[in-house]
Amino acid sequence: MTAAAREEGGPLVVVGAGVMGTGIATxxxxxxxxxxxxxxxxxxxxxxxVAIARNLRTAALLGAAPPxxxxxxxxxxxxLPDALTGSTAVAVVEAVTEDPATKAAVLARVSAAVPEGTPLISNTSSIPIDELAAAVARPADLLGTHFMNPAYLIxxxxxxxxxxxxxxxxxSATKLLGELRRTPIVVRDSPGFVTSRLLHxxxxxxxxxxEEGVASVExxxxxxQGCLGHPTGPLRTADLIGIDNLVDALDVLHLRTGDERSRPCGLLVAKVRDGHHGRKSGRGFYDYEEALP
Known part of the structure:
Protein backbone atom coordinates (compact mmCIF):
# COMPACT_ATOMS: atom_id res chain seq x y z
CA MET A 1 0.00 0.00 0.00
CA THR A 2 1.23 3.48 -0.70
CA ALA A 3 1.38 5.95 2.15
CA ALA A 4 -0.52 8.53 0.10
CA ALA A 5 -3.34 6.12 -0.63
CA ARG A 6 -3.72 5.30 3.05
CA GLU A 7 -3.69 8.92 4.16
CA GLU A 8 -6.34 9.79 1.58
CA GLY A 9 -8.48 6.83 2.57
CA GLY A 10 -7.92 5.03 -0.73
CA PRO A 11 -10.25 2.12 -1.38
CA LEU A 12 -9.52 -1.55 -1.44
CA VAL A 13 -10.37 -2.66 -4.98
CA VAL A 14 -11.79 -6.18 -5.16
CA VAL A 15 -12.09 -7.74 -8.62
CA GLY A 16 -14.68 -10.52 -8.74
CA ALA A 17 -18.01 -10.35 -6.90
CA GLY A 18 -18.54 -14.03 -6.20
CA VAL A 19 -18.60 -15.61 -2.75
CA MET A 20 -14.96 -14.84 -1.93
CA GLY A 21 -15.04 -11.35 -3.40
CA THR A 22 -18.13 -10.42 -1.39
CA GLY A 23 -16.61 -11.91 1.76
CA ILE A 24 -13.35 -9.97 1.37
CA ALA A 25 -15.28 -6.81 0.58
CA THR A 26 -17.38 -7.32 3.72
CA VAL A 50 -27.51 -7.78 -1.13
CA ALA A 51 -25.09 -10.40 0.23
CA ILE A 52 -22.73 -7.76 1.62
CA ALA A 53 -25.58 -6.01 3.45
CA ARG A 54 -26.54 -9.35 4.98
CA ASN A 55 -22.91 -10.14 5.83
CA LEU A 56 -22.46 -6.80 7.57
CA ARG A 57 -25.47 -7.55 9.78
CA THR A 58 -24.12 -11.02 10.53
CA ALA A 59 -20.67 -9.64 11.40
CA ALA A 60 -22.25 -7.16 13.81
CA LEU A 61 -24.42 -9.82 15.44
CA LEU A 62 -21.45 -12.18 15.90
CA GLY A 63 -19.13 -9.52 17.30
CA ALA A 64 -16.89 -9.52 14.22
CA ALA A 65 -17.39 -5.80 13.60
CA PRO A 66 -15.48 -3.21 15.66
CA PRO A 67 -18.22 -1.45 17.67
CA LEU A 80 -12.08 -2.47 -14.47
CA PRO A 81 -10.44 0.49 -16.28
CA ASP A 82 -12.95 2.90 -14.74
CA ALA A 83 -12.38 1.44 -11.28
CA LEU A 84 -8.60 1.81 -11.58
CA THR A 85 -8.25 5.10 -13.47
CA GLY A 86 -6.30 7.52 -11.29
CA SER A 87 -6.18 4.79 -8.68
CA THR A 88 -5.18 5.53 -5.10
CA ALA A 89 -6.13 1.97 -4.12
CA VAL A 90 -4.68 0.70 -0.87
CA ALA A 91 -4.37 -2.65 -2.70
CA VAL A 92 -6.12 -4.59 -5.44
CA VAL A 93 -7.45 -8.04 -4.61
CA GLU A 94 -8.14 -10.36 -7.53
CA ALA A 95 -10.84 -12.83 -6.46
CA VAL A 96 -12.02 -14.34 -9.75
CA THR A 97 -12.48 -18.01 -10.50
CA GLU A 98 -9.71 -20.48 -9.61
CA ASP A 99 -8.43 -20.74 -13.17
CA PRO A 100 -4.79 -19.81 -13.89
CA ALA A 101 -5.45 -18.24 -17.30
CA THR A 102 -8.37 -16.15 -16.06
CA LYS A 103 -6.46 -14.92 -13.02
CA ALA A 104 -3.37 -14.11 -15.10
CA ALA A 105 -5.44 -12.07 -17.59
CA VAL A 106 -7.08 -10.02 -14.83
CA LEU A 107 -3.79 -9.44 -13.00
CA ALA A 108 -2.12 -8.31 -16.23
CA ARG A 109 -4.82 -5.66 -16.75
CA VAL A 110 -4.62 -4.51 -13.14
CA SER A 111 -0.82 -4.27 -13.09
CA ALA A 112 -0.88 -2.10 -16.21
CA ALA A 113 -3.30 0.36 -14.59
CA VAL A 114 -2.11 0.93 -11.00
CA PRO A 115 0.96 2.78 -9.71
CA GLU A 116 4.15 0.89 -8.97
CA GLY A 117 4.21 -0.35 -5.39
CA THR A 118 0.46 -0.96 -5.13
CA PRO A 119 0.07 -4.50 -3.76
CA LEU A 120 -1.55 -6.82 -6.30
CA ILE A 121 -3.10 -9.63 -4.28
CA SER A 122 -4.31 -12.81 -5.91
CA ASN A 123 -6.72 -14.63 -3.64
CA THR A 124 -6.03 -18.22 -4.62
CA SER A 125 -6.25 -21.57 -2.91
CA SER A 126 -3.84 -23.45 -5.14
CA ILE A 127 -2.09 -21.59 -7.97
CA PRO A 128 1.63 -20.82 -7.41
CA ILE A 129 2.17 -17.06 -7.23
CA ASP A 130 5.33 -17.09 -9.35
CA GLU A 131 3.33 -18.76 -12.11
CA LEU A 132 0.89 -15.82 -12.08
CA ALA A 133 3.77 -13.33 -11.82
CA ALA A 134 4.76 -14.14 -15.39
CA ALA A 135 1.67 -12.21 -16.54
CA VAL A 136 2.13 -8.95 -14.62
CA ALA A 137 4.18 -5.89 -15.47
CA ARG A 138 5.88 -5.80 -12.06
CA PRO A 139 6.25 -9.23 -10.39
CA ALA A 140 7.64 -7.49 -7.30
CA ASP A 141 4.16 -6.08 -6.59
CA LEU A 142 2.36 -9.46 -6.68
CA LEU A 143 1.67 -11.74 -3.75
CA GLY A 144 -0.98 -14.27 -2.84
CA THR A 145 -3.48 -14.61 -0.06
CA HIS A 146 -5.76 -17.47 0.81
CA PHE A 147 -8.74 -16.11 2.73
CA MET A 148 -11.05 -18.77 4.12
CA ASN A 149 -14.79 -18.54 3.63
CA PRO A 150 -16.42 -16.59 5.22
CA ALA A 151 -13.53 -14.14 5.09
CA TYR A 152 -15.23 -11.66 7.43
CA LEU A 153 -15.45 -14.27 10.22
CA ILE A 154 -12.29 -16.40 9.89
CA SER A 172 2.24 -3.43 3.24
CA ALA A 173 -0.12 -6.35 2.75
CA THR A 174 0.47 -7.79 6.21
CA LYS A 175 -0.01 -4.33 7.72
CA LEU A 176 -3.35 -4.02 5.94
CA LEU A 177 -4.38 -7.44 7.23
CA GLY A 178 -3.45 -6.32 10.72
CA GLU A 179 -5.71 -3.28 10.33
CA LEU A 180 -8.46 -5.73 9.38
CA ARG A 181 -7.77 -7.67 12.60
CA ARG A 182 -6.50 -10.67 10.67
CA THR A 183 -3.54 -12.85 11.63
CA PRO A 184 -1.34 -13.29 8.55
CA ILE A 185 0.78 -16.43 8.34
CA VAL A 186 3.43 -16.21 5.63
CA VAL A 187 4.29 -19.44 3.82
CA ARG A 188 6.54 -20.32 0.90
CA ASP A 189 5.13 -20.36 -2.62
CA SER A 190 4.13 -23.83 -3.82
CA PRO A 191 1.06 -25.51 -5.34
CA GLY A 192 -1.74 -25.39 -2.76
CA PHE A 193 0.52 -23.75 -0.14
CA VAL A 194 -0.34 -25.31 3.26
CA THR A 195 -4.09 -25.32 3.84
CA SER A 196 -5.23 -26.56 0.43
CA ARG A 197 -2.38 -29.04 0.17
CA LEU A 198 -3.68 -30.66 3.36
CA LEU A 199 -7.43 -30.01 3.20
CA HIS A 200 -8.37 -30.56 -0.45
CA GLU A 211 -18.88 -42.63 -3.93
CA GLU A 212 -17.73 -46.13 -2.96
CA GLY A 213 -20.69 -46.62 -0.62
CA VAL A 214 -18.56 -46.91 2.52
CA ALA A 215 -20.65 -44.33 4.39
CA SER A 216 -23.25 -41.64 3.80
CA VAL A 217 -22.42 -37.95 3.50
CA GLU A 218 -23.90 -37.32 6.93
CA GLN A 225 -16.60 -34.05 13.72
CA GLY A 226 -17.18 -36.42 16.62
CA CYS A 227 -14.01 -38.50 16.44
CA LEU A 228 -11.42 -36.16 14.92
CA GLY A 229 -12.66 -32.72 15.92
CA HIS A 230 -13.27 -31.33 12.44
CA PRO A 231 -15.50 -28.29 13.05
CA THR A 232 -18.00 -28.82 10.22
CA GLY A 233 -17.08 -32.07 8.49
CA PRO A 234 -15.20 -32.24 5.17
CA LEU A 235 -18.22 -32.51 2.90
CA ARG A 236 -20.08 -29.59 4.45
CA THR A 237 -16.78 -27.72 4.12
CA ALA A 238 -16.73 -28.63 0.42
CA ASP A 239 -20.17 -27.02 0.06
CA LEU A 240 -18.88 -23.87 1.75
CA ILE A 241 -15.74 -23.71 -0.44
CA GLY A 242 -17.77 -24.32 -3.59
CA ILE A 243 -17.42 -27.75 -5.20
CA ASP A 244 -16.56 -26.18 -8.55
CA ASN A 245 -13.73 -24.20 -6.91
CA LEU A 246 -12.63 -27.32 -5.07
CA VAL A 247 -12.40 -29.33 -8.31
CA ASP A 248 -10.48 -26.52 -10.03
CA ALA A 249 -8.01 -26.40 -7.13
CA LEU A 250 -7.63 -30.18 -7.08
CA ASP A 251 -6.89 -30.11 -10.81
CA VAL A 252 -4.16 -27.52 -10.18
CA LEU A 253 -2.67 -29.64 -7.39
CA HIS A 254 -2.82 -32.87 -9.39
CA LEU A 255 -1.26 -31.32 -12.48
CA ARG A 256 1.55 -29.61 -10.57
CA THR A 257 2.37 -32.24 -7.92
CA GLY A 258 1.39 -35.54 -9.55
CA ASP A 259 -0.33 -36.59 -6.31
CA GLU A 260 -3.09 -39.04 -7.25
CA ARG A 261 -5.02 -38.15 -4.07
CA SER A 262 -5.59 -34.77 -5.73
CA ARG A 263 -7.20 -36.16 -8.87
CA PRO A 264 -10.87 -35.13 -8.43
CA CYS A 265 -13.03 -38.18 -7.78
CA GLY A 266 -16.00 -38.97 -9.97
CA LEU A 267 -18.58 -37.79 -7.44
CA LEU A 268 -17.07 -34.30 -7.23
CA VAL A 269 -16.84 -34.05 -11.03
CA ALA A 270 -20.46 -35.16 -11.37
CA LYS A 271 -21.67 -32.55 -8.90
CA VAL A 272 -19.91 -29.82 -10.85
CA ARG A 273 -21.39 -31.12 -14.11
CA ASP A 274 -24.88 -31.10 -12.58
CA GLY A 275 -24.52 -27.57 -11.19
CA HIS A 276 -24.55 -28.72 -7.56
CA HIS A 277 -21.78 -26.42 -6.40
CA GLY A 278 -22.66 -26.18 -2.71
CA ARG A 279 -24.06 -23.32 -0.64
CA LYS A 280 -23.78 -20.79 -3.44
CA SER A 281 -25.98 -22.84 -5.79
CA GLY A 282 -28.41 -24.04 -3.10
CA ARG A 283 -27.35 -27.67 -3.41
CA GLY A 284 -24.12 -29.64 -3.04
CA PHE A 285 -23.63 -32.53 -0.66
CA TYR A 286 -26.47 -30.93 1.31
CA ASP A 287 -29.50 -28.88 0.29
CA TYR A 288 -29.79 -25.23 1.35
CA GLU A 289 -32.80 -22.98 1.57
CA GLU A 290 -30.98 -20.02 0.06
CA ALA A 291 -28.20 -19.90 -2.51
CA LEU A 292 -25.31 -17.53 -1.89
CA PRO A 293 -24.20 -15.10 -4.66
Missing part, protein backbone atom coordinates in the same frame (compact mmCIF):
# COMPACT_ATOMS: atom_id res chain seq x y z
CA UNK A 27 -14.24 -7.75 5.81
CA UNK A 28 -12.81 -4.45 4.61
CA UNK A 29 -16.09 -2.55 4.91
CA UNK A 30 -16.73 -3.76 8.43
CA UNK A 31 -13.37 -2.27 9.44
CA UNK A 32 -14.14 1.09 7.89
CA UNK A 33 -12.13 0.64 4.66
CA UNK A 34 -13.94 1.83 1.52
CA UNK A 35 -14.27 -0.81 -1.19
CA UNK A 36 -14.65 -0.68 -4.95
CA UNK A 37 -16.09 -4.02 -6.06
CA UNK A 38 -15.67 -4.84 -9.76
CA UNK A 39 -17.41 -7.49 -11.83
CA UNK A 40 -18.31 -7.56 -15.52
CA UNK A 41 -21.84 -8.78 -14.74
CA UNK A 42 -24.19 -6.16 -13.25
CA UNK A 43 -26.55 -8.89 -12.02
CA UNK A 44 -23.68 -10.46 -10.08
CA UNK A 45 -22.88 -7.08 -8.53
CA UNK A 46 -26.52 -6.55 -7.59
CA UNK A 47 -26.59 -9.91 -5.80
CA UNK A 48 -23.27 -9.10 -4.16
CA UNK A 49 -24.66 -5.85 -2.73
CA UNK A 68 -16.62 1.99 17.32
CA UNK A 69 -16.02 1.83 13.54
CA UNK A 70 -18.52 2.95 10.93
CA UNK A 71 -18.64 0.67 7.86
CA UNK A 72 -16.70 1.83 4.82
CA UNK A 73 -18.46 3.00 1.68
CA UNK A 74 -19.12 0.45 -1.07
CA UNK A 75 -18.84 1.39 -4.74
CA UNK A 76 -19.50 -1.08 -7.55
CA UNK A 77 -18.37 -1.03 -11.16
CA UNK A 78 -18.64 -3.21 -14.25
CA UNK A 79 -15.53 -1.57 -15.75
CA UNK A 155 -9.41 -14.46 11.38
CA UNK A 156 -6.31 -16.24 10.02
CA UNK A 157 -5.08 -15.66 6.46
CA UNK A 158 -2.43 -17.55 4.52
CA UNK A 159 -0.05 -15.07 2.84
CA UNK A 160 2.11 -16.26 -0.04
CA UNK A 161 4.93 -14.11 -1.43
CA UNK A 162 6.39 -15.33 -4.70
CA UNK A 163 10.15 -15.54 -5.21
CA UNK A 164 10.03 -12.12 -6.92
CA UNK A 165 7.70 -10.37 -4.45
CA UNK A 166 9.28 -7.28 -2.89
CA UNK A 167 9.63 -7.30 0.92
CA UNK A 168 7.94 -3.90 1.24
CA UNK A 169 4.89 -5.21 -0.63
CA UNK A 170 4.68 -8.13 1.80
CA UNK A 171 5.00 -5.66 4.68
CA UNK A 201 -7.06 -34.13 -0.83
CA UNK A 202 -8.78 -34.99 2.47
CA UNK A 203 -12.11 -33.69 1.15
CA UNK A 204 -11.52 -35.64 -2.06
CA UNK A 205 -10.95 -38.79 0.01
CA UNK A 206 -14.16 -38.13 1.97
CA UNK A 207 -16.16 -37.76 -1.27
CA UNK A 208 -14.56 -40.95 -2.60
CA UNK A 209 -15.75 -42.87 0.48
CA UNK A 210 -19.31 -41.73 -0.25
CA UNK A 219 -21.99 -40.18 8.55
CA UNK A 220 -18.63 -39.16 7.06
CA UNK A 221 -19.09 -35.65 8.44
CA UNK A 222 -20.37 -36.89 11.80
CA UNK A 223 -17.38 -39.18 12.24
CA UNK A 224 -14.91 -36.46 11.31
Missing amino acids: LALVHGVPVTLVDLDRAVLDRAE DTAPGALTTSTS TTVEVVPGPRTAPDVVA PMINDAARLV DVDALM
Whole structure:
Protein backbone atom coordinates (compact mmCIF):
# COMPACT_ATOMS: atom_id res chain seq x y z
CA MET A 1 0.00 0.00 0.00
CA THR A 2 1.23 3.48 -0.70
CA ALA A 3 1.38 5.95 2.15
CA ALA A 4 -0.52 8.53 0.10
CA ALA A 5 -3.34 6.12 -0.63
CA ARG A 6 -3.72 5.30 3.05
CA GLU A 7 -3.69 8.92 4.16
CA GLU A 8 -6.34 9.79 1.58
CA GLY A 9 -8.48 6.83 2.57
CA GLY A 10 -7.92 5.03 -0.73
CA PRO A 11 -10.25 2.12 -1.38
CA LEU A 12 -9.52 -1.55 -1.44
CA VAL A 13 -10.37 -2.66 -4.98
CA VAL A 14 -11.79 -6.18 -5.16
CA VAL A 15 -12.09 -7.74 -8.62
CA GLY A 16 -14.68 -10.52 -8.74
CA ALA A 17 -18.01 -10.35 -6.90
CA GLY A 18 -18.54 -14.03 -6.20
CA VAL A 19 -18.60 -15.61 -2.75
CA MET A 20 -14.96 -14.84 -1.93
CA GLY A 21 -15.04 -11.35 -3.40
CA THR A 22 -18.13 -10.42 -1.39
CA GLY A 23 -16.61 -11.91 1.76
CA ILE A 24 -13.35 -9.97 1.37
CA ALA A 25 -15.28 -6.81 0.58
CA THR A 26 -17.38 -7.32 3.72
CA LEU A 27 -14.24 -7.75 5.81
CA ALA A 28 -12.81 -4.45 4.61
CA LEU A 29 -16.09 -2.55 4.91
CA VAL A 30 -16.73 -3.76 8.43
CA HIS A 31 -13.37 -2.27 9.44
CA GLY A 32 -14.14 1.09 7.89
CA VAL A 33 -12.13 0.64 4.66
CA PRO A 34 -13.94 1.83 1.52
CA VAL A 35 -14.27 -0.81 -1.19
CA THR A 36 -14.65 -0.68 -4.95
CA LEU A 37 -16.09 -4.02 -6.06
CA VAL A 38 -15.67 -4.84 -9.76
CA ASP A 39 -17.41 -7.49 -11.83
CA LEU A 40 -18.31 -7.56 -15.52
CA ASP A 41 -21.84 -8.78 -14.74
CA ARG A 42 -24.19 -6.16 -13.25
CA ALA A 43 -26.55 -8.89 -12.02
CA VAL A 44 -23.68 -10.46 -10.08
CA LEU A 45 -22.88 -7.08 -8.53
CA ASP A 46 -26.52 -6.55 -7.59
CA ARG A 47 -26.59 -9.91 -5.80
CA ALA A 48 -23.27 -9.10 -4.16
CA GLU A 49 -24.66 -5.85 -2.73
CA VAL A 50 -27.51 -7.78 -1.13
CA ALA A 51 -25.09 -10.40 0.23
CA ILE A 52 -22.73 -7.76 1.62
CA ALA A 53 -25.58 -6.01 3.45
CA ARG A 54 -26.54 -9.35 4.98
CA ASN A 55 -22.91 -10.14 5.83
CA LEU A 56 -22.46 -6.80 7.57
CA ARG A 57 -25.47 -7.55 9.78
CA THR A 58 -24.12 -11.02 10.53
CA ALA A 59 -20.67 -9.64 11.40
CA ALA A 60 -22.25 -7.16 13.81
CA LEU A 61 -24.42 -9.82 15.44
CA LEU A 62 -21.45 -12.18 15.90
CA GLY A 63 -19.13 -9.52 17.30
CA ALA A 64 -16.89 -9.52 14.22
CA ALA A 65 -17.39 -5.80 13.60
CA PRO A 66 -15.48 -3.21 15.66
CA PRO A 67 -18.22 -1.45 17.67
CA ASP A 68 -16.62 1.99 17.32
CA THR A 69 -16.02 1.83 13.54
CA ALA A 70 -18.52 2.95 10.93
CA PRO A 71 -18.64 0.67 7.86
CA GLY A 72 -16.70 1.83 4.82
CA ALA A 73 -18.46 3.00 1.68
CA LEU A 74 -19.12 0.45 -1.07
CA THR A 75 -18.84 1.39 -4.74
CA THR A 76 -19.50 -1.08 -7.55
CA SER A 77 -18.37 -1.03 -11.16
CA THR A 78 -18.64 -3.21 -14.25
CA SER A 79 -15.53 -1.57 -15.75
CA LEU A 80 -12.08 -2.47 -14.47
CA PRO A 81 -10.44 0.49 -16.28
CA ASP A 82 -12.95 2.90 -14.74
CA ALA A 83 -12.38 1.44 -11.28
CA LEU A 84 -8.60 1.81 -11.58
CA THR A 85 -8.25 5.10 -13.47
CA GLY A 86 -6.30 7.52 -11.29
CA SER A 87 -6.18 4.79 -8.68
CA THR A 88 -5.18 5.53 -5.10
CA ALA A 89 -6.13 1.97 -4.12
CA VAL A 90 -4.68 0.70 -0.87
CA ALA A 91 -4.37 -2.65 -2.70
CA VAL A 92 -6.12 -4.59 -5.44
CA VAL A 93 -7.45 -8.04 -4.61
CA GLU A 94 -8.14 -10.36 -7.53
CA ALA A 95 -10.84 -12.83 -6.46
CA VAL A 96 -12.02 -14.34 -9.75
CA THR A 97 -12.48 -18.01 -10.50
CA GLU A 98 -9.71 -20.48 -9.61
CA ASP A 99 -8.43 -20.74 -13.17
CA PRO A 100 -4.79 -19.81 -13.89
CA ALA A 101 -5.45 -18.24 -17.30
CA THR A 102 -8.37 -16.15 -16.06
CA LYS A 103 -6.46 -14.92 -13.02
CA ALA A 104 -3.37 -14.11 -15.10
CA ALA A 105 -5.44 -12.07 -17.59
CA VAL A 106 -7.08 -10.02 -14.83
CA LEU A 107 -3.79 -9.44 -13.00
CA ALA A 108 -2.12 -8.31 -16.23
CA ARG A 109 -4.82 -5.66 -16.75
CA VAL A 110 -4.62 -4.51 -13.14
CA SER A 111 -0.82 -4.27 -13.09
CA ALA A 112 -0.88 -2.10 -16.21
CA ALA A 113 -3.30 0.36 -14.59
CA VAL A 114 -2.11 0.93 -11.00
CA PRO A 115 0.96 2.78 -9.71
CA GLU A 116 4.15 0.89 -8.97
CA GLY A 117 4.21 -0.35 -5.39
CA THR A 118 0.46 -0.96 -5.13
CA PRO A 119 0.07 -4.50 -3.76
CA LEU A 120 -1.55 -6.82 -6.30
CA ILE A 121 -3.10 -9.63 -4.28
CA SER A 122 -4.31 -12.81 -5.91
CA ASN A 123 -6.72 -14.63 -3.64
CA THR A 124 -6.03 -18.22 -4.62
CA SER A 125 -6.25 -21.57 -2.91
CA SER A 126 -3.84 -23.45 -5.14
CA ILE A 127 -2.09 -21.59 -7.97
CA PRO A 128 1.63 -20.82 -7.41
CA ILE A 129 2.17 -17.06 -7.23
CA ASP A 130 5.33 -17.09 -9.35
CA GLU A 131 3.33 -18.76 -12.11
CA LEU A 132 0.89 -15.82 -12.08
CA ALA A 133 3.77 -13.33 -11.82
CA ALA A 134 4.76 -14.14 -15.39
CA ALA A 135 1.67 -12.21 -16.54
CA VAL A 136 2.13 -8.95 -14.62
CA ALA A 137 4.18 -5.89 -15.47
CA ARG A 138 5.88 -5.80 -12.06
CA PRO A 139 6.25 -9.23 -10.39
CA ALA A 140 7.64 -7.49 -7.30
CA ASP A 141 4.16 -6.08 -6.59
CA LEU A 142 2.36 -9.46 -6.68
CA LEU A 143 1.67 -11.74 -3.75
CA GLY A 144 -0.98 -14.27 -2.84
CA THR A 145 -3.48 -14.61 -0.06
CA HIS A 146 -5.76 -17.47 0.81
CA PHE A 147 -8.74 -16.11 2.73
CA MET A 148 -11.05 -18.77 4.12
CA ASN A 149 -14.79 -18.54 3.63
CA PRO A 150 -16.42 -16.59 5.22
CA ALA A 151 -13.53 -14.14 5.09
CA TYR A 152 -15.23 -11.66 7.43
CA LEU A 153 -15.45 -14.27 10.22
CA ILE A 154 -12.29 -16.40 9.89
CA THR A 155 -9.41 -14.46 11.38
CA THR A 156 -6.31 -16.24 10.02
CA VAL A 157 -5.08 -15.66 6.46
CA GLU A 158 -2.43 -17.55 4.52
CA VAL A 159 -0.05 -15.07 2.84
CA VAL A 160 2.11 -16.26 -0.04
CA PRO A 161 4.93 -14.11 -1.43
CA GLY A 162 6.39 -15.33 -4.70
CA PRO A 163 10.15 -15.54 -5.21
CA ARG A 164 10.03 -12.12 -6.92
CA THR A 165 7.70 -10.37 -4.45
CA ALA A 166 9.28 -7.28 -2.89
CA PRO A 167 9.63 -7.30 0.92
CA ASP A 168 7.94 -3.90 1.24
CA VAL A 169 4.89 -5.21 -0.63
CA VAL A 170 4.68 -8.13 1.80
CA ALA A 171 5.00 -5.66 4.68
CA SER A 172 2.24 -3.43 3.24
CA ALA A 173 -0.12 -6.35 2.75
CA THR A 174 0.47 -7.79 6.21
CA LYS A 175 -0.01 -4.33 7.72
CA LEU A 176 -3.35 -4.02 5.94
CA LEU A 177 -4.38 -7.44 7.23
CA GLY A 178 -3.45 -6.32 10.72
CA GLU A 179 -5.71 -3.28 10.33
CA LEU A 180 -8.46 -5.73 9.38
CA ARG A 181 -7.77 -7.67 12.60
CA ARG A 182 -6.50 -10.67 10.67
CA THR A 183 -3.54 -12.85 11.63
CA PRO A 184 -1.34 -13.29 8.55
CA ILE A 185 0.78 -16.43 8.34
CA VAL A 186 3.43 -16.21 5.63
CA VAL A 187 4.29 -19.44 3.82
CA ARG A 188 6.54 -20.32 0.90
CA ASP A 189 5.13 -20.36 -2.62
CA SER A 190 4.13 -23.83 -3.82
CA PRO A 191 1.06 -25.51 -5.34
CA GLY A 192 -1.74 -25.39 -2.76
CA PHE A 193 0.52 -23.75 -0.14
CA VAL A 194 -0.34 -25.31 3.26
CA THR A 195 -4.09 -25.32 3.84
CA SER A 196 -5.23 -26.56 0.43
CA ARG A 197 -2.38 -29.04 0.17
CA LEU A 198 -3.68 -30.66 3.36
CA LEU A 199 -7.43 -30.01 3.20
CA HIS A 200 -8.37 -30.56 -0.45
CA PRO A 201 -7.06 -34.13 -0.83
CA MET A 202 -8.78 -34.99 2.47
CA ILE A 203 -12.11 -33.69 1.15
CA ASN A 204 -11.52 -35.64 -2.06
CA ASP A 205 -10.95 -38.79 0.01
CA ALA A 206 -14.16 -38.13 1.97
CA ALA A 207 -16.16 -37.76 -1.27
CA ARG A 208 -14.56 -40.95 -2.60
CA LEU A 209 -15.75 -42.87 0.48
CA VAL A 210 -19.31 -41.73 -0.25
CA GLU A 211 -18.88 -42.63 -3.93
CA GLU A 212 -17.73 -46.13 -2.96
CA GLY A 213 -20.69 -46.62 -0.62
CA VAL A 214 -18.56 -46.91 2.52
CA ALA A 215 -20.65 -44.33 4.39
CA SER A 216 -23.25 -41.64 3.80
CA VAL A 217 -22.42 -37.95 3.50
CA GLU A 218 -23.90 -37.32 6.93
CA ASP A 219 -21.99 -40.18 8.55
CA VAL A 220 -18.63 -39.16 7.06
CA ASP A 221 -19.09 -35.65 8.44
CA ALA A 222 -20.37 -36.89 11.80
CA LEU A 223 -17.38 -39.18 12.24
CA MET A 224 -14.91 -36.46 11.31
CA GLN A 225 -16.60 -34.05 13.72
CA GLY A 226 -17.18 -36.42 16.62
CA CYS A 227 -14.01 -38.50 16.44
CA LEU A 228 -11.42 -36.16 14.92
CA GLY A 229 -12.66 -32.72 15.92
CA HIS A 230 -13.27 -31.33 12.44
CA PRO A 231 -15.50 -28.29 13.05
CA THR A 232 -18.00 -28.82 10.22
CA GLY A 233 -17.08 -32.07 8.49
CA PRO A 234 -15.20 -32.24 5.17
CA LEU A 235 -18.22 -32.51 2.90
CA ARG A 236 -20.08 -29.59 4.45
CA THR A 237 -16.78 -27.72 4.12
CA ALA A 238 -16.73 -28.63 0.42
CA ASP A 239 -20.17 -27.02 0.06
CA LEU A 240 -18.88 -23.87 1.75
CA ILE A 241 -15.74 -23.71 -0.44
CA GLY A 242 -17.77 -24.32 -3.59
CA ILE A 243 -17.42 -27.75 -5.20
CA ASP A 244 -16.56 -26.18 -8.55
CA ASN A 245 -13.73 -24.20 -6.91
CA LEU A 246 -12.63 -27.32 -5.07
CA VAL A 247 -12.40 -29.33 -8.31
CA ASP A 248 -10.48 -26.52 -10.03
CA ALA A 249 -8.01 -26.40 -7.13
CA LEU A 250 -7.63 -30.18 -7.08
CA ASP A 251 -6.89 -30.11 -10.81
CA VAL A 252 -4.16 -27.52 -10.18
CA LEU A 253 -2.67 -29.64 -7.39
CA HIS A 254 -2.82 -32.87 -9.39
CA LEU A 255 -1.26 -31.32 -12.48
CA ARG A 256 1.55 -29.61 -10.57
CA THR A 257 2.37 -32.24 -7.92
CA GLY A 258 1.39 -35.54 -9.55
CA ASP A 259 -0.33 -36.59 -6.31
CA GLU A 260 -3.09 -39.04 -7.25
CA ARG A 261 -5.02 -38.15 -4.07
CA SER A 262 -5.59 -34.77 -5.73
CA ARG A 263 -7.20 -36.16 -8.87
CA PRO A 264 -10.87 -35.13 -8.43
CA CYS A 265 -13.03 -38.18 -7.78
CA GLY A 266 -16.00 -38.97 -9.97
CA LEU A 267 -18.58 -37.79 -7.44
CA LEU A 268 -17.07 -34.30 -7.23
CA VAL A 269 -16.84 -34.05 -11.03
CA ALA A 270 -20.46 -35.16 -11.37
CA LYS A 271 -21.67 -32.55 -8.90
CA VAL A 272 -19.91 -29.82 -10.85
CA ARG A 273 -21.39 -31.12 -14.11
CA ASP A 274 -24.88 -31.10 -12.58
CA GLY A 275 -24.52 -27.57 -11.19
CA HIS A 276 -24.55 -28.72 -7.56
CA HIS A 277 -21.78 -26.42 -6.40
CA GLY A 278 -22.66 -26.18 -2.71
CA ARG A 279 -24.06 -23.32 -0.64
CA LYS A 280 -23.78 -20.79 -3.44
CA SER A 281 -25.98 -22.84 -5.79
CA GLY A 282 -28.41 -24.04 -3.10
CA ARG A 283 -27.35 -27.67 -3.41
CA GLY A 284 -24.12 -29.64 -3.04
CA PHE A 285 -23.63 -32.53 -0.66
CA TYR A 286 -26.47 -30.93 1.31
CA ASP A 287 -29.50 -28.88 0.29
CA TYR A 288 -29.79 -25.23 1.35
CA GLU A 289 -32.80 -22.98 1.57
CA GLU A 290 -30.98 -20.02 0.06
CA ALA A 291 -28.20 -19.90 -2.51
CA LEU A 292 -25.31 -17.53 -1.89
CA PRO A 293 -24.20 -15.10 -4.66
